[in-house]
Amino acid sequence: MHIPDSLATEILVKAGKLQESDVDALIEEAHGSSTSVQELILKKQIVSEKDLTKLYAKEIDVPFIELSQLKIDRAILQQIPEHIARKYNAVLYSIEKDIPKLAMDDPDDLQAIDFLQKRLGQSTEISIATTSDIMSALDEYKGEISTEISKVAKADVEEVNEEEEEEVKEEDIAEDSPIAQTVNLLVEYAIKQKASDIHIEPRENIVQVRYRIDGILREANRLPRKIAGALVSRIKILSNLKIDEHRAPQDGRFKISLNGHLYAIRVSTLPIMDGEKVVMRLLNESTKPLTLEQLGYWGYSLQSVRNAIAQPHGIILVTGPTGSGKSTTLYSVLNILNTPGVNISTVEDPVEYRIAGTNQTQVNPKAGMTFANGLRALLRQDPNIIMVGEIRDSETANLAIQAALTGHLVFSTLHTNNAATALPRLLEMGVEPFLIASTVRVVVAQRLVRRLDPTMRDTYTPDAKHVTELKEMFDVKKAISQLEQANKDLVPQEEVKDDKKPDVMPKSTDSKLVLWKEKIPENSPPGTSAYNGRLGIYEVLNVSEKIEQAIVNDGTSSQIQDIAIAEGMVTMQQDGFIKAMQGLTTIEEVMRVTRE
Numbered sequence: 001m002h003i004p005d006s007l008a009t010e011i012l013v014k015a016g017k018l019q020e021s022d023v024d025a026l027i028e029e030a031h032g033s034s035t036s037v038q039e040l041i042l043k044k045q046i047v048s049e050k051d052l053t054k055l056y057a058k059e060i061d062v063p064f065i066e067l068s069q070l071k072i073d074r075a076i077l078q079q080i081p082e083h084i085a086r087k088y089n090a091v092l093y094s095i096e097k098d099i100p101k102l103a104m105d106d107p108d109d110l111q112a113i114d115f116l117q118k119r120l121g122q123s124t125e126i127s128i129a130t131t132s133d134i135m136s137a138l139d140e141y142k143g144e145i146s147t148e149i150s151k152v153a154k155a156d157v158e159e160v161n162e163e164e165e166e167e168v169k170e171e172d173i174a175e176d177s178p179i180a181q182t183v184n185l186l187v188e189y190a191i192k193q194k195a196s197d198i199h200i201e202p203r204e205n206i207v208q209v210r211y212r213i214d215g216i217l218r219e220a221n222r223l224p225r226k227i228a229g230a231l232v233s234r235i236k237i238l239s240n241l242k243i244d245e246h247r248a249p250q251d252g253r254f255k256i257s258l259n260g261h262l263y264a265i266r267v268s269t270l271p272i273m274d275g276e277k278v279v280m281r282l283l284n285e286s287t288k289p290l291t292l293e294q295l296g297y298w299g300y301s302l303q304s305v306r307n308a309i310a311q312p313h314g315i316i317l318v319t320g321p322t323g324s325g326k327s328t329t330l331y332s333v334l335n336i337l338n339t340p341g342v343n344i345s346t347v348e349d350p351v352e353y354r355i356a357g358t359n360q361t362q363v364n365p366k367a368g369m370t371f372a373n374g375l376r377a378l379l380r381q382d383p384n385i386i387m388v389g390e391i392r393d394s395e396t397a398n399l400a401i402q403a404a405l406t407g408h409l410v411f412s413t414l415h416t417n418n419a420a421t422a423l424p425r426l427l428e429m430g431v432e433p434f435l436i437a438s439t440v441r442v443v444v445a446q447r448l449v450r451r452l453d454p455t456m457r458d459t460y461t462p463d464a465k466h467v468t469e470l471k472e473m474f475d476v477k478k479a480i481s482q483l484e485q486a487n488k489d490l491v492p493q494e495e496v497k498d499d500k501k502p503d504v505m506p507k508s509t510d511s512k513l514v515l516w517k518e519k520i521p522e523n524s525p526p527g528t529s530a531y532n533g534r535l536g537i538y539e540v541l542n543v544s545e546k547i548e549q550a551i552v553n554d555g556t557s558s559q560i561q562d563i564a565i566a567e568g569m570v571t572m573q574q575d576g577f578i579k580a581m582q583g584l585t586t587i588e589e590v591m592r593v594t595r596e
Helices: 005-014 020-032 037-043 049-060 082-088 110-120 131-141 145-158 178-192 225-238 299-309 326-337 371-378 394-405 422-428 433-439 464-473 476-489 545-552 557-566 572-581 587-594
Strands: 090-096 099-104 125-128 195-202 206-213 216-224 250-258 261-272 275-284 314-319 344-348 359-362 385-388 409-414 440-452 457-460 515-518 531-542
Touching: 005 020, 005 037, 005 049, 020 037, 037 049, 049 125, 082 090, 082 110, 082 131, 090 110, 090 131, 099 110, 099 131, 131 178, 178 195, 178 206, 178 216, 178 225, 178 250, 178 261, 178 275, 195 225, 206 225, 216 225, 225 250, 225 261, 225 275, 299 314, 299 326, 299 440, 299 476, 299 531, 314 326, 314 394, 326 344, 326 385, 326 409, 326 440, 344 371, 371 385, 371 394, 385 394, 394 409, 394 433, 409 422, 422 433, 422 440, 422 557, 433 440, 433 545, 440 572, 440 587, 464 476, 464 572, 476 572, 515 572, 531 557, 531 572, 531 587, 545 557, 572 587
Parallel strands: 099 125, 314 409, 314 440, 344 359, 344 385, 385 409
Antiparallel strands: 090 099, 195 206, 195 275, 206 216, 250 261, 261 275, 440 531, 457 515
């Protein structure tokens, strides 16, 4: 979509999204940064890409179509060759009564329309779609991952000695080799399926490829064992690692751009019995940080975190196992605090997301850059806010405490099961109880549950036996009373099309409990999941005067937890139960991640 600068500001002013007094400053800023007004509008989040496209469509009187809500038949899609579709950013998404329906991101491209109408017919109806929707639809030209990879992997196997793997040759891993295409396809399909990690694992007779999607590992493909060496070598070249080192683990990273989004791929190799295992972590650097409400905070938890980060000094701890979303929470909070008036510095292992305007340092033990040494150096850099990736030892813990005592706001993580056990954990590290009590502001414990797709869910009323079981695990009556506050604070999912919305959203009451379950439509492809994305469940322990007293008196984690609950803390399990009643997830998901 290419909107002239003057028209972009005009339609925003007309829609009330921009003040006329701000137009000149916006145009000047766009020219100063050598970008278009349209790009600046999206970057500043004045409106979303979808809303801007809708406003533009209304202005030029062209229908708007949301391709992401449609299932496009590949036979229809392929009536325009892929290279032509990509050249003009055009997608043939339907043919109704012999009338082709075409979506474009730039319906003002008369040359493209003339060419496509000659191919499809003058009766072709043109609609406008967002660029990201067009790009996603163009990915449908590719078939299933197994089919696509089989095409290139077959060529690889034919070039390798049949008895055992040959020494990897330079031409095997060149930019245009079948192996390079295989790696590209593995990453592209992982991004398309919204995977967070790719696991490439050599077995005795195969190379198993698995994707972690919404926290669950799923097998994506099995490749011939004979290409394992070349496959790993190609990934090492991309990550700037030593291709002749097979006995020691290595870490690296590389970047790719796909569909207008920039992805950082963090690579880790590890020698195992059958060769070298590779795990690639996918990080979308184009993703905007989420707000606390979008992450899943509400009520007491939301207010406690907001109050803590508004303090000029103190420690905010986030706890949970690996993969529980601790980094995402910290980055979102730092983004809220990131203003030109403060100096934010971090020491991380590794630096996962880049935050513009902050000073991020990578831990490097070989060079002597540990968390403790990095934190000590940061304190000489006049920071206002410090983020330490993890408190692993007593030296780092005591330095973090000293930083908080000398007027800094410190963020860090700990590996504990819940919020209350974080405080005794600091005691084990040799931190004095009175120092913990006077510096720690809040402790957040969290897990990630899979989010139910609103188009693939249904309600059910549990029977008496199930209700009794639930009452043993959760405070059901209290949860029902807290539902209204949760509904008010939590940011809803993507809007659901009107024909898929129930007339009345069923609600739980004291006499009737309503929960949600998966409902996968008939004739859905094998492996279809009713879950889409993930959501945090949290418990936020606010260090009040009573809890400070309990810490100083060597109170146990159970005693601290009881005080926190009495003061309003919602436990992770209880938070998950409330979100299950809202239809955001299921009871089974909550039990899966919180079961002890």
